[in-house]
Amino acid sequence: MNPLAPITPLEWEALRLSLWVAIWSVAVSLPFGVLIAWVLARTEFPGRGLLNGIVHLPLVLPPVVVGYLLLVLLGRQGPLGRLLFDWFGVSLPFTWQGAALAAGIMAFPLMVRAMRLSLDAIDRRLEAAARTLGARPVAVFATVTLPLMAPGIVVGVILAFARALGEFGATITFAANIPGETRTLPLALYSMIQTPGGEAAAFRLAIVSVIVSLAALAVSELLARRLQARLAG
Amino acid sequence: MLELDLTARLGNFALEAKFSCETTGIVALFGRSGAGKTSVVNMLAGLTRPHRGRIAVNGTVLFDSARGIDLPPERRRLGYVFQEGRLFPHMSVRRNLSYGYTRIPAAERSIGFEHVTDLLGLADLLGRRPGDLSGGEKQRVALGRALLANPRLLLMDEPLAALDQPRKEEVLPFIERLRDTLALPIVYVSHSMAEIVRLADTLVLLSEGRVEAVGTIEDLTSRLDLRPLTGRYEAGAVIRAEVVGQDEAFGLTELRFAGGGLWVPRVEAPIGTELRIRVRARDVALARERPRGVSILNMVPCRVEDIGAEAGPQVDLRLNAGGAALWARITRRSLAKLQIVPGARVYALIKAVAIDRTSLGRGAGRFLAGPAEGNLEE
Known part of the structure; x- marks a missing residue:
């Protein structure tokens, strides 16, 4: 097999699925990311340290453990999974939605950290000034805080997207490795390596991964620079 | 309120x-x-x-x-x-x-x-x-x-x-x-x-x-x-004065306050305008008699009301100029030499140039800045 041959429909599907799963995972976790970043940066309450710990757990825990915990929690027999199934007929394990959830959770700490950093860098006196001009706290957030933390949101989204694209351990544990459903790029690559004669395909998938990641980085750099220039001064 | x-x-x-x-x-x-x-x-x-x-x-x-x-x-x-x-x-x-x-x-x-x-x-x-x-x-x-x-x-x-x-x-x-x-x-x-x-x-x-x-x-x-x-360095009296004349030739404005006349660098204000001016204590010198042959334009007859008790080489005196308060800062040595005591009659010597734009208060600003809409046509 020629490693430079065009990618096969199967590989193409893995790429398409990866992008799909990563985009969904980021889109769904984005509002939660902003909310949690804000709560951690701006509020003081008894359980704050615990919340901070839970959010950062996927960063230090082996991904397989995260996937296993998700399975325990959201499996058909799990406490949350049963409720989801009984009430909405939804079952997440072994579905692409489940893969997106696993990827989203693994990427969440990166997203929150980037947003929190940009929140901490905002001059809070600007928010006070907005209040004196008649803006309620929610309006201040929408018109001052959110636009000023935009660079951090962009960085957080790109980091989370890249992390979700590469997610392996939690995904394979929670959503398994089902072609066309949960076999994302890393999972496909892993499968190819396991298959005799799959080396060329694995190599092509690796190259595709590199290209996608570089593209994500370039976009993030470009956006962040533009936003930074807009906010300068 | x-x-x-x-x-x-x-x-x-x-x-x-x-x-x-x-x-x-x-x-x-x-x-x-x-x-x-x-x-x-x-x-x-x-x-x-x-x-x-x-x-x-x-x-x-x-x-x-x-x-x-x-x-x-x-x-x-x-x-x-x-x-x-x-x-x-x-x-x-x-x-x-x-x-x-x-x-x-x-x-x-x-x-x-x-x-x-x-x-x-x-x-x-x-x-x-x-x-x-x-x-x-x-x-x-x-x-x-x-x-x-x-x-x-x-x-x-x-x-x-x-x-x-x-x-x-x-x-x-x-x-x-x-x-x-x-x-x-x-x-x-x-x-x-x-x-x-x-x-x-x-x-x-x-x-x-x-x-x-x-x-x-x-x-x-x-x-x-x-x-x-x-504040000590910035210390001074703030007095109310009225514009009574303009000296076009020398670019001066004549003011009148409770203690008499006062010449200051030209103020762009019509006659009758009320101004507030600040005369810093360190810009006021004292003389027992009306001096001759000096450059100072403003000589205001006053009575010494109070002499500050601060230690140090200089001393602040409160003067009464026809009811308005003025302050003078002189050396302790001059105080002794001129034998100035409370109640003494003195002349307060105020250099006209010591009263600059930043010493001029309300009213002055209005005219110095031009009328509200005057210079805004574009």
Whole structure:
């Protein structure tokens, strides 16, 4: 097999699925990311340290453990999974939605950290000034805080997207490795390596991964620079 | 009427500020840095909460711990011009200006967008971003933004402190113009006596979290007991004077005050205009007899009322010039040599050039800055 041959429909599907799963995972976790970043940066309450710990757990825990915990929690027999199934007929394990959830959770700490950093860098006196001009706290957030933390949101989204694209351990544990459903790029690559004669395909998938990641980085750099220039001064 | 009664704990001292005053013109909060000026203004604006107290502006209660009233800043309707401007960096000047304006009901917009951009000369800046503005321009935009929120009172916390002297001179006429053309009460925080004499009518002296005195600038600057607060180097008398003549040939203006005539460098004001001028103690020399052959134009006969007791090589004397208070700072050696005692008759010698533009107060500013709309046609 020629490693430079065009990618096969199967590989193409893995790429398409990866992008799909990563985009969904980021889109769904984005509002939660902003909310949690804000709560951690701006509020003081008894359980704050615990919340901070839970959010950062996927960063230090082996991904397989995260996937296993998700399975325990959201499996058909799990406490949350049963409720989801009984009430909405939804079952997440072994579905692409489940893969997106696993990827989203693994990427969440990166997203929150980037947003929190940009929140901490905002001059809070600007928010006070907005209040004196008649803006309620929610309006201040929408018109001052959110636009000023935009660079951090962009960085957080790109980091989370890249992390979700590469997610392996939690995904394979929670959503398994089902072609066309949960076999994302890393999972496909892993499968190819396991298959005799799959080396060329694995190599092509690796190259595709590199290209996608570089593209994500370039976009993030470009956006962040533009936003930074807009906010300068 | 501004009524304030605040108790709060601030770092290592307790703030216990209580005063009330009329809100006509500019009320200056004066004190050294750390006296609690900014804290008082922040509590007024609702940005920090006093431990206990009451704040009312023209009868509207903004805070009253006893009655459980604490309006949030957005409902206090107080414009706030901060020392550092605090313009929103992600918005154009136009959007900065309209930020507060668009948040009030159309029926309450008595100060309009065009009016403010004209008044403050902002028309050319509207499309720019705060990052592209000079320090003086930033403060003018900040001023316009606060004004456009149509506040019931304007708070200005050292709006010129971050600017160098030329920028200060650029912004000051705009503040004078808004004082003279809008019926908007202003609370002005400063530690610069020169700014206060030029702008304010009422002075609130703050020291270590306490209000030491409230009164007119003329009264408070002539009190010896307040001298440590009003400042030694800047010490001087503030007197009211009227323009009585212009000397075109030599570029001088003749003023008349309770103690007699006074020549000062030319003031662009019609005859009859009331001015407030500050004569610093260090610019006044004394003579026992009317001297001859000296360059000094102003020789005011006075009686010595009080002699300061400070130790050191120099001494401050309070003089009575026909009812107006003047201060002179001379060396202790001269005091002894001329045998000046309380009650002595002396001549106060005041160099005309020592009275510069920054020594001229209300009224003067109005004319020096030109009429409100005069030089704004573009």
